[in-house]
Amino acid sequence: MNRSIENFTVVKKLTRSTILLIFLQAKIPKHFQNYRDNNLENFQRPELPTDFNFLEESKKANKLELYR
Structure with missing residues (x-):
């Protein structure tokens, strides 16, 4: 079981x-959409920061977790 x-x-x-x-x-x-939320209205794909290759390993791991 x-x-x-x-x-x-x-x-x-x-x-x-x-x-x-x-x-x-x-x-x-539309019936689920929240029209007062600008983040939802203008959805943008997540991107890694431009300086990602130069970050410390701990910060890289944090950014990768947010990107995931």
């Missing part, structure tokens, strides 16, 4: 990921 619970959790996570990807491709439906 324990294995089936683990399998269900994985399927649930994959399903949520798939739905999120569809939202990102098709944009958020």
